[in-house]
Structure formats: C-alpha cells, structure tokens
Amino acid sequence: MTDPAFALVERAHSIVDDRKLSTVAHWKDNHLGGLAIGHMPIYVPRPLIEAIGCLPVALFGGGDAIDIIRGDSYFQSYICHIPRSTVELALSGDFDALDGVLFPSICDVIRNLGGMWRMLFPKAYTAYVDLPQNFDRDIGGKFYVLEMRRIARELQERGAQPLDPDALRECIALENERRAVIAELDALRRAEPWRVKASEAYLIVRAGGAMETKSHTLLLREFITAVQQRTVRPIDNVRVVLVGSFCEQPPFALIRALEKSGCDIVDDDFQLGMRMIDGPIEIAEGEDPLDALARAYLDKGQETASRYIGDLIKGASLVRRVKECNADGVIFAAASFCDPALLDQPMIEAALTKASVPHTSFKFAENLGQFSVIREQAGAFSDAVKLWGAAS
Amino acid sequence: MSEQVDSHDQKDKSQQTQKRMIGEHFDKLARAKEDGKKVVYTFVPGNVTELLGALDLLPVLPEINALQSGMRKRSAGYIAEAEKAGHSEDVCTYVKCDVGMQKSGNIGPTGTKLPDPDLLLLSYTGCFTFMKWFEILKQEYNCPVVMLHVPYQTEGNITPEMRDYVTSQLERNVIPALEKVAGKKLDRDALAHRMQLSAKAEEDLVAVWESAKHRPSPIDGYFGGVYYVGPIFSSFRGSEDAVTYYRELREEVEQRVREGRGPMTPDGEQKQEKYRLVVEGPPNWTSFHDFWRMFSKEGATVVSSTYTRVGGLYDTGFRHDYRRPIDSLADYCLGCYTNLGLPTRLDLLERYIKDYQADGFLVNSVKSCNSFSVGQLLMLRKLEERTGVPGGFIESDLVDPRYFGKANIENRIQSFLQVLEARRGKGPGDPLPKRSEGKRALTLIDDQKAGGLP
Incomplete structure (x- = not known):
C-alpha cells in the first residue's frame, strides 16, 4: 500500500533541500513588493516579520549538500561549520531572493557573522537581534519591544508595511495555531514513534522555515491526517531525547542513521525556533501585541544553551522532559566547536547522571559524511539501555 | 596582565608600585574570610570595579587567574583536569583552566588559596562564553549570580535604549545584589569619587598609548601594554593606587620619549x-x-x-x-x-x-x-x-x-x-x-x- 504521507514528506524534503530558495522567489513573484527576510537560528519573532508583510526565511546553512570553496577562506579551522556554508551560499548567489538577514544573539559566531555580512554585502539589510538575557518585563521586556520596533521600522524604510497592531494580532493567532499543531505532532511522535519517525517530523517542521505560517499549518495538518491513516505495528526501540543540535543541524542522513540504530527520537531540539515559545502567545485584554510577543519570550521561552538560566538548575528542564515523554535516555549531539552546546554539556550530563537517566554524547558537523561510528555508538547505547536500563 | 617583566636589572618605579598593589590585593583575598570581607567574582570587560570598591567588596577575575596560570605553566594541567571532568576539547581554554584550577584547590598566583565567591557578577559584555562560564561556576560554588546583560554595539554607537537597558539593570538588579552581599547601602558620593579617580588614571593611560606615535616608540603597546592595563582592567580602577601607578608610568614613558x-x-x-x-x-x-x-x-x-x-x-x-x-x-x-x-x-x-x-x-x-x-x-x-x-x-x-x-x-x-x-x-x-x-x-x-x- 502506498504511504499516505509519502508525497507530503517528499514535498517537505524538497523545500528543505531548496538551497537556492526558489520557493522564496516564487513567494516574491506572488507578493509584489514583499520582502523576504532570512534569519539565522535559533529564534527571531517571526509573527512580527509576517505582520509587516515580509516572509521570514529560516537559514540553516548548507548541510552536506554543498562543497565549501569560498566559505572556508573566511573562517579558521576551529570555527563551527554553519557560518562557512552560509557564506558560501550567499557568495554563490543562492540567497539572491533575500532582501535582508537577521542575526539573533545566540553566540559569538552568529553575532560576528552578522558583522561580516555587513562588510560582505553592504547593500543588503543586516540586523542583529539582541534578544534579552534579563527576563524582567520592565527591563528586558522593554528593551526587547524597542528592539522589535527598531527592526520593524528599519524594514519599513526598505519597503515593508508599517507595523499595525491588528495585523500583528492576526499573525500571533496564526503562530499560535501552528504551535498547537506542532505540539499535536510532537504528542503523536511520543505516543507512537513507529507511526511518525523523527526524521519525517523534522522535515515537515523545518519546511515551515521558508513558508508562510498559514501554509505551514496546513502542511502540518495534512501530514498528521496522513500518518494517522498509516498501517503500522509497534517497534520495540529505545526511546531517546536528542539535544544539543539547536543551531547547526546534523545531516539528515545522521538522523536516519540514529533511527536505524534502534533509537526512537521522541523529542529533540533540532528546530527549536519553531518551538521556542512554550505554548501559545497570549495577548491580554487591551495589551499591545508587541508587548505580548516580548512577554511570551521572557516568560515562556524554552531553556537552551543560548538563554541565561538565572537561578534555575541547568539540566533540570531536560530531566523533566525525559520523564514527560517517558524516554529511556538522552543523546547529546552537538555540532563540533559549538561553544554554547559544548559548554552546557558537562552540566547537562551531571543533571542526567544525578537523575539516573542514561546518556551518551557525540559531535557532528553539518557536512559529516560517515556515520558508522556514531551509528555503532548509538546502537551500543540502545542495547545497553535495553539490557541493563543504563548505558555502560 | 599583572605580572611584571622581571628580567630587567632595574625595575621602574611604576613596576614596583604595581607589584605592591597586586601583592596587597592578594593578601586581602587570602585574609578575606577571617577579615569578614565579601568576595565577588567578575569579568574584565564590562567590570564595574568602582561599584565594588565603593561597597568594600573584593573582586576576583577568573580570566586573570587563567592567564596567570598560563604564564606560570600551570594551565596545561588545569585544562587536562577539566577535560577529564567532561569539558570538550573544542571550547574556551580560559573556562577550562579556571574550572581545573578550582578543582585543584583554587590556588591563586601568589600560592595561597583564593576565597570562594559570595557572589558571581556576570557582566555579559562582548563575550557569550562569559554567560556559560558563570553558569558552570554557579554549580561549582552554589552561590548567587547577578547578570548584567550589555547589548552589542552593532552600529558603533550607543543608543538611548541600550543605555537605559544597562542602567536599569545596574539600578534594579546589580546594585541591590551587591548591597545585599556587602550588607550596606551604596554611598553614591564614594562612587562618584572613585569615578573621578578612574578618569584621572584613564587620562594618563591614554597618554601612555599615544606616546607610541613617537619614533622610536617608548613602549610596546601589546606585550608591554598588557602590563600597563593590568591595574585598570582588574581590581584597581577607581583607586588612589591606580592614579599613582598611571601617573608614575606616564612620567617614565615621557622621560623615555625625551631620551x-x-x-x-x-x-x-x-x-x-x-x-x-x-x-x-x-x-x-x-x-x-x-x-x-x-x-x-x-x-x-x-x-x-x-x-x-x-x-x-x-x-x-x-x-x-x-x-x-x-x-x-x-x-x-x-x-x-x-x-x-x-x-x-x-x-x-x-x-x-x-x-x-x-x-x-x-x-x-x-x-x-x-x-x-x-x-x-x-x-x-x-x-x-x-x-x-x-x-x-x-x-x-x-x-x-x-x-x-x-x-x-x-x-x-x-x-x-x-x-x-x-x-x-x-x-x-x-x-x-x-x-x-x-x-x-x-x-x-x-x-x-x-x-x-x-
């Protein structure tokens, strides 16, 4: 029987692999005067960008599909891979459909990449999005609202529509709808991982990075409906949570390799930006929607390596997630030379060890081509968890 | 940054002054617990030393400890200690050196144990790793942390929004946290006085930098320069000692120009x-x-x-x-x-x-x-x-x-x-x-x- 979700997964895969951004160019053809604004991982306030008539386009580097020729000449060997492929794509003209790029404040590499962008592409719109690390509404919230107003104003000067509170309310509502459907997909993955593979969910969610929210929600819904029509049988794999890959993404084949090694990835942080706000963005009666957007980030932002933890205990939220999704263990997979993730790693491992959660770790680069060692490691981890309930 | 070039036969007066200042500071740190002094760990960029000084708090700068460990050939062992504890070979070696030093007894450059922090003052200025560093130290020391998030100057200018964000944090978060540790209110006049002293030292430091426009330059603005910035980058900005040091240094440099x-x-x-x-x-x-x-x-x-x-x-x-x-x-x-x-x-x-x-x-x-x-x-x-x-x-x-x-x-x-x-x-x-x-x-x-x- 034909897989009812096959065509949807293929469509999502083609969007994810569309490094020349032809879907973005197509959107621009249909929205004359509309701006396409790229953004680096992890998070930017996408509803704001859409509210002023722009298409936010998530950029995740070149993966394993491109040869890096010029990009390498701008970075030392000890820098992670995503800025190399990003520069390579831009210098090759693959980002010509973009009218600007936002660089959120997630690490020194992405921050400085924004500075390089200004020098390499002086005519393009380039902005640093300084996400607050102070989570007091009157301090960090106020600053963040002003940051968002600045970006909206600067984009308006380049042809975007003026920021209209009603348009923002509508975009927040659309974002909430998408967020709810992603949560539904995540719940389905956790309940029946044999029905929805993590690799499929990954493609379906990631494809939304280059789509209007409304269209992405439709794709998500169609996918959920389709997979529910699948005839499946439960598989006794080890249930794992995978963390550490919030920015530079592992090659798709690596995710597949982990699945083939006997692991069901029931939760992950691959596409953290789409899940950054934990739950809906709530707009209080009479509240400026921009304030609500800021408040959601402050109060409901997911814990990740690029966000200050304050008085919380590092790793505690991961331990909770492991319990909530009834996982057997954690795989910590960070990109090589990713300072935030790798500096987090010992703290997270300590929390997992304390909570008796089995865990293993490895590093990757987005262009990694050999997975046998990682597959063996994941397989051994899976066997150990199955046999003894803990990794040896 | 604070060790002296010790291979000269004759030390300049400023060098002797700096050596005395550093020695006294580490003596204070060694006696901090018995003297009832409170200790604040913080970073060099974005340090608010005048505030600490006005509240009689003693700063410890982990970056300085790390670089001194490097100069004293101890860093390799400390880094190995941190990597053994699970820290990646890919990440900042200042962090690993500091973690390894802490795990090895936290012995400072003068051979005495550094006191544990009463507060970690996390100035997030120009370096994302600082944030991770103090998240790690917080777990090691189990002490309070106060964050000062400093926005990035992307465009090369300070906007009123940026300044307001930082001053709000200083007034509402940082100063109250420091006052709590110090057990007293900030004396604003004492702070203003310290800032006058800072400006004097800064004036002399700039004269030292600009002396290098002469031919020959009387200073090396990098290798020698790291000694010159020692006091003003670390624990002494806003102190009478720093004013003395930079006045002496400037006089010596100007003398070298004349000669x-x-x-x-x-x-x-x-x-x-x-x-x-x-x-x-x-x-x-x-x-x-x-x-x-x-x-x-x-x-x-x-x-x-x-x-x-x-x-x-x-x-x-x-x-x-x-x-x-x-x-x-x-x-x-x-x-x-x-x-x-x-x-x-x-x-x-x-x-x-x-x-x-x-x-x-x-x-x-x-x-x-x-x-x-x-x-x-x-x-x-x-x-x-x-x-x-x-x-x-x-x-x-x-x-x-x-x-x-x-x-x-x-x-x-x-x-x-x-x-x-x-x-x-x-x-x-x-x-x-x-x-x-x-x-x-x-x-x-x-x-x-x-x-x-x-």
Whole structure:
C-alpha cells in the first residue's frame, strides 16, 4: 500500500533541500513588493516579520549538500561549520531572493557573522537581534519591544508595511495555531514513534522555515491526517531525547542513521525556533501585541544553551522532559566547536547522571559524511539501555 | 596582565608600585574570610570595579587567574583536569583552566588559596562564553549570580535604549545584589569619587598609548601594554593606587620619549625600531616571553593593539564621569572593544594603523576566543584594501600550550617581517599581492614575489 504521507514528506524534503530558495522567489513573484527576510537560528519573532508583510526565511546553512570553496577562506579551522556554508551560499548567489538577514544573539559566531555580512554585502539589510538575557518585563521586556520596533521600522524604510497592531494580532493567532499543531505532532511522535519517525517530523517542521505560517499549518495538518491513516505495528526501540543540535543541524542522513540504530527520537531540539515559545502567545485584554510577543519570550521561552538560566538548575528542564515523554535516555549531539552546546554539556550530563537517566554524547558537523561510528555508538547505547536500563 | 617583566636589572618605579598593589590585593583575598570581607567574582570587560570598591567588596577575575596560570605553566594541567571532568576539547581554554584550577584547590598566583565567591557578577559584555562560564561556576560554588546583560554595539554607537537597558539593570538588579552581599547601602558620593579617580588614571593611560606615535616608540603597546592595563582592567580602577601607578608610568614613558629610548623587552631595552606593527587579538600566555622575543629580537615594536582595549576603550574619548556615574558605567560596558561590531573594530584598526604610522598589522587568532576570532580573516583583507599596509596572520591559543606551535609561529612572523622589508620605500599606494579566495585567505597568491608567507 502506498504511504499516505509519502508525497507530503517528499514535498517537505524538497523545500528543505531548496538551497537556492526558489520557493522564496516564487513567494516574491506572488507578493509584489514583499520582502523576504532570512534569519539565522535559533529564534527571531517571526509573527512580527509576517505582520509587516515580509516572509521570514529560516537559514540553516548548507548541510552536506554543498562543497565549501569560498566559505572556508573566511573562517579558521576551529570555527563551527554553519557560518562557512552560509557564506558560501550567499557568495554563490543562492540567497539572491533575500532582501535582508537577521542575526539573533545566540553566540559569538552568529553575532560576528552578522558583522561580516555587513562588510560582505553592504547593500543588503543586516540586523542583529539582541534578544534579552534579563527576563524582567520592565527591563528586558522593554528593551526587547524597542528592539522589535527598531527592526520593524528599519524594514519599513526598505519597503515593508508599517507595523499595525491588528495585523500583528492576526499573525500571533496564526503562530499560535501552528504551535498547537506542532505540539499535536510532537504528542503523536511520543505516543507512537513507529507511526511518525523523527526524521519525517523534522522535515515537515523545518519546511515551515521558508513558508508562510498559514501554509505551514496546513502542511502540518495534512501530514498528521496522513500518518494517522498509516498501517503500522509497534517497534520495540529505545526511546531517546536528542539535544544539543539547536543551531547547526546534523545531516539528515545522521538522523536516519540514529533511527536505524534502534533509537526512537521522541523529542529533540533540532528546530527549536519553531518551538521556542512554550505554548501559545497570549495577548491580554487591551495589551499591545508587541508587548505580548516580548512577554511570551521572557516568560515562556524554552531553556537552551543560548538563554541565561538565572537561578534555575541547568539540566533540570531536560530531566523533566525525559520523564514527560517517558524516554529511556538522552543523546547529546552537538555540532563540533559549538561553544554554547559544548559548554552546557558537562552540566547537562551531571543533571542526567544525578537523575539516573542514561546518556551518551557525540559531535557532528553539518557536512559529516560517515556515520558508522556514531551509528555503532548509538546502537551500543540502545542495547545497553535495553539490557541493563543504563548505558555502560 | 599583572605580572611584571622581571628580567630587567632595574625595575621602574611604576613596576614596583604595581607589584605592591597586586601583592596587597592578594593578601586581602587570602585574609578575606577571617577579615569578614565579601568576595565577588567578575569579568574584565564590562567590570564595574568602582561599584565594588565603593561597597568594600573584593573582586576576583577568573580570566586573570587563567592567564596567570598560563604564564606560570600551570594551565596545561588545569585544562587536562577539566577535560577529564567532561569539558570538550573544542571550547574556551580560559573556562577550562579556571574550572581545573578550582578543582585543584583554587590556588591563586601568589600560592595561597583564593576565597570562594559570595557572589558571581556576570557582566555579559562582548563575550557569550562569559554567560556559560558563570553558569558552570554557579554549580561549582552554589552561590548567587547577578547578570548584567550589555547589548552589542552593532552600529558603533550607543543608543538611548541600550543605555537605559544597562542602567536599569545596574539600578534594579546589580546594585541591590551587591548591597545585599556587602550588607550596606551604596554611598553614591564614594562612587562618584572613585569615578573621578578612574578618569584621572584613564587620562594618563591614554597618554601612555599615544606616546607610541613617537619614533622610536617608548613602549610596546601589546606585550608591554598588557602590563600597563593590568591595574585598570582588574581590581584597581577607581583607586588612589591606580592614579599613582598611571601617573608614575606616564612620567617614565615621557622621560623615555625625551631620551629617545625604545621600549623595554624581556631582554632589556630594544635598541632599534625596524618595524612598527599594530596587533589584533589576544596574546598567547603560555609562551608569552618567547612570543614577545619573536618580535623584539627582529626590532619589531607593536605600537598599538586591540587586546589592550578589551577592558576599556579610552583613546576614543570615553572617560568615567562622576557627574553621571551610572550612565557612565553603562557607556563603559557598552564600549569595550569586543562589544563593538566588526565594522567598528575595522575602523578602529584602520585608525591605529594610520595614526601610529604602522608598517604592518598582524592578527593573532586564538582558538579559544570566537568573540575576537570570527571575522578576523575578512578584517585582514579589508584592512589591506583600505590601508595598503600588509597584514599577517598567525594562530595560537590563550592558555592551552598544545596550540602554540613555536617554530611555525616564528616562521610566519619572520616571513611577514620579510614582506615588510621587501616593501620598504614603497608607499601605501603600491598594490599588495592579492589574496586567494579559494584557499585559505592567509595565502598570498604571489607569495614568492612578495617575499613569501608560508
């Protein structure tokens, strides 16, 4: 029987692999005067960008599909891979459909990449999005609202529509709808991982990075409906949570390799930006929607390596997630030379060890081509968890 | 940053003063618990030392501990200790050195145990890793942390929104947290007084930097410079001691100018100034004197550097202002070198190359510091285009000796100086050989003609 979700997964895969951004160019053809604004991982306030008539386009580097020729000449060997492929794509003209790029404040590499962008592409719109690390509404919230107003104003000067509170309310509502459907997909993955593979969910969610929210929600819904029509049988794999890959993404084949090694990835942080706000963005009666957007980030932002933890205990939220999704263990997979993730790693491992959660770790680069060692490691981890309930 | 060049026969007065200041500070730290003094760990860029001083709190700077461990050849062991505990080989070695030192008993540079912190003051200025560092230390020490998030100066200017964000945190978060630890209210007059003292010291430090515009330069603005910034970057800004130190230093430097003398080096006074260089990036600390000698023995003097601006950029006009102390602290934090966008950093380097009449500029790219390093290869190209002055590029690390390849670095430096020699008599208008784009950017396409980079 034909897989009812096959065509949807293929469509999502083609969007994810569309490094020349032809879907973005197509959107621009249909929205004359509309701006396409790229953004680096992890998070930017996408509803704001859409509210002023722009298409936010998530950029995740070149993966394993491109040869890096010029990009390498701008970075030392000890820098992670995503800025190399990003520069390579831009210098090759693959980002010509973009009218600007936002660089959120997630690490020194992405921050400085924004500075390089200004020098390499002086005519393009380039902005640093300084996400607050102070989570007091009157301090960090106020600053963040002003940051968002600045970006909206600067984009308006380049042809975007003026920021209209009603348009923002509508975009927040659309974002909430998408967020709810992603949560539904995540719940389905956790309940029946044999029905929805993590690799499929990954493609379906990631494809939304280059789509209007409304269209992405439709794709998500169609996918959920389709997979529910699948005839499946439960598989006794080890249930794992995978963390550490919030920015530079592992090659798709690596995710597949982990699945083939006997692991069901029931939760992950691959596409953290789409899940950054934990739950809906709530707009209080009479509240400026921009304030609500800021408040959601402050109060409901997911814990990740690029966000200050304050008085919380590092790793505690991961331990909770492991319990909530009834996982057997954690795989910590960070990109090589990713300072935030790798500096987090010992703290997270300590929390997992304390909570008796089995865990293993490895590093990757987005262009990694050999997975046998990682597959063996994941397989051994899976066997150990199955046999003894803990990794040896 | 705070050790002295000890191979001279005769120490200058300022050096003796600095040595005394540091000794007294570490004595205070060693006695802190028995004296009932409270200890605050914090970072160099974006430090608010005047606030700590006004509240009688003792600062400890983990970066300084790490670099001193590097100079004392202890860092390799500390890093190994941290890696054994699960810290990745890929990450900042300052962090691992500090963690390893803590796990090895937290013995400071004077051989006595450093007191545990009563508070971690996390100034998030110009370096993302600072945040992770103190998240790690918080788990090690189980003490309170207060965060000061300093926005990044992307456009090279401080907006009212940025300043307001920082001052709000200072007033509502940082000062109350410091007062709680200190057990007393902040005396605003005492703070203002300290800021007046800061400005005096800053004035003299700028005079010291600018003395390098003379020929020969009386100072080395990088290797020597790291000693000069020791007091003002660390625990002494806003103190009478710092004012004394910088007054003495300025007098000594001005005397050297009058006498036409070159800078001091690990092997005594440099007799000949053959090359004037600007350096971007931090030094290597594990082989600091060897690194310095690679320049000094060739007659190369560093007339200006950016590393000596990470703890405060004063030669563009900023001074702490006692009339608006909190705003001024905010502006200080916002203005530290690595908190500036790359185009602004490029402008500053261009200005240094021109103002100090440099023959060349060199980038020391350190593995540990993405804040400095990402973008340096592009900066190298752009600076050459803008100034017509040749650039060199070497790679090392802060405190991990595994990344200091002495022979390789020395070869690169010598080759770079040969390029400068080959260009003697040519003006900035003479085109430089083009750099390859397809290979490593540090490869000149026509190396042979240019005198050859390896």
